[in-house]
Amino acid sequence: MFNLNDIIRPNVLRMKPYSSARDEFKGTASVFLDANENNLGSLAGENYNRYPDPHQKELKQRIAEIKGVEPDQIFLGNGSDEAIDLLFRMVCRPGQDSMLHLPPTYGMYEVSANLNEVRLDAIQLTADYQIPVEEVLLAIKPETKIIFICSPNNPTGNLIEPESIEDILRAFKGLVVVDEAYIDFASDQSWTNRLQEFPNLVILQTFSKAWGMAGLRLGLAFASAEIISVMDKIKPPYNINEATQELALQALEREEALKDMVEEIVQERELLINALPALATVEHVYPSDANFILVKVKDPNGLYNFLLGKGIVVRNRASLPGCEGCLRISVGTLEENQELLKAIAEF
Numbered sequence: 153m154f155n156l157n158d159i160i161r162p163n164v165l166r167m168k169p170y171s172s173a174r175d176e177f178k179g180t181a182s183v184f185l186d187a188n189e190n191n192l193g194s195l196a197g198e199n200y201n202r203y204p205d206p207h208q209k210e211l212k213q214r215i216a217e218i219k220g221v222e223p224d225q226i227f228l229g230n231g232s233d234e235a236i237d238l239l240f241r242m243v244c245r246p247g248q249d250s251m252l253h254l255p256p257t258y259g260m261y262e263v264s265a266n267l268n269e270v271r272l273d274a275i276q277l278t279a280d281y282q283i284p285v286e287e288v289l290l291a292i293k294p295e296t297k298i299i300f301i302c303s304p305n306n307p308t309g310n311l312i313e314p315e316s317i318e319d320i321l322r323a324f325k326g327l328v329v330v331d332e333a334y335i336d337f338a339s340d341q342s343w344t345n346r347l348q349e350f351p352n353l354v355i356l357q358t359f360s361k362a363w364g365m366a367g368l369r370l371g372l373a374f375a376s377a378e379i380i381s382v383m384d385k386i387k388p389p390y391n392i393n394e395a396t397q398e399l400a401l402q403a404l405e406r407e408e409a410l411k412d413m414v415e416e417i418v419q420e421r422e423l424l425i426n427a428l429p430a431l432a433t434v435e436h437v438y439p440s441d442a443n444f445i446l447v448k449v450k451d452p453n454g455l456y457n458f459l460l461g462k463g464i465v466v467r468n469r470a471s472l473p474g475c476e477g478c479l480r481i482s483v484g485t486l487e488e489n490q491e492l493l494k495a496i497a498e499f
């Protein structure tokens with residue numbers, strides 16, 4: 153059985169969160185002289201002289217409605233990168249505990265583990281970028297506290313088979329983090345509707361991709377209320393700034409526009425997937441459930457530099473084990489994608 157208190161760091165279990173006067177006072181007030189703000193106003197715009205709501209109540213309420221979860225099952229971070237970092241700090245004792253990830257995958261799991269002195273175990277994905285479940289289960293040690301699964305996976309673009317994730321969720325007594333940064337572009341459903349079933353499941357999503365808000369830095373974690381309350385306890389109090397909270401609330405009223413944008417990106421992705429194999433330098437185009445495509449080419453470094461010369465930047469993944477010979481290409485606008493195809497054809 154999974155028991156959060158068994159894996160949480162003792163100092164985290166013991167500590168009290170930072171609390172502000174606005175958390176403590178009861179009743180109503182109109183004069184706020186408690187937080188050393190500038191009561192004359194802000195040079196940046198109305199309201200920005202005040203600290204933002206540290207609990208992000210309004211935003212969480214709205215996200216809960218849209219995602220079909222409870223507000224207390226939502227953590228908001230300064231990008232999902234902040235949630236990754238906090239998860240390590242929550243359960244991994246520096247120098248003692250370890251995490252397991254499945255490369256080739258998103259690089260921040262490793263960076264954040266290194267920063268927090270979390271030991272790292274890596275099990276390579278199979279040739280078709282799926283999880284070798286038996287191998288993963290054998291690699292679990294008493295010190296293993298977190299397993300990171302990215303689905304759709306970055307940089308390979310594919311969804312991970314749900315049966316594999318389920319097997320790991322059932323067998324592992326630590327946290328299983330399913331990073332769904334690209335789920336809005338995928339043909340499969342989010343794991344959010346299975347939170348009740350798995351007390352050790354943490355789902356990451358972000359406003360940086362489909363919602364087009366990478367510059368505002370807003371990431372989400374969904375998990376049991378118990379896990380979320382600990383993440384909230386250890387987060388920096390004002391991690392989501394006022395402008396981001398306001399703009400996210402506005403964006404959340406535009407779900408139709410989101411759908412249209414996602415549809416267009418998926419359509420453009422399929423056009424690229426169909427067009428790329430005809431180009432002489434292209435050896436393989438991997439299927440994608442994300443807003444990018446992994447493409448194996450004959451001369452990745454040559455093509456990468458050639459495209460740079462044309463003013464087109466893609467991601468060179470050729471030296472990443474498991475992605476030899478590959479470039480990772482984000483899906484752009486129709487015009488940008490045509491420019492890209494034309495440039496590759498000229499190489």
Ligand code: PMP
Nearest residue numbers: 231232233258306333358360371
């Ligand atoms: N997870 C994955 C798989 C990503 O690719 C990224 C961003 N590239 C992130 C998380 C981080 O997103 P955010 O902008 O929310 O920090």
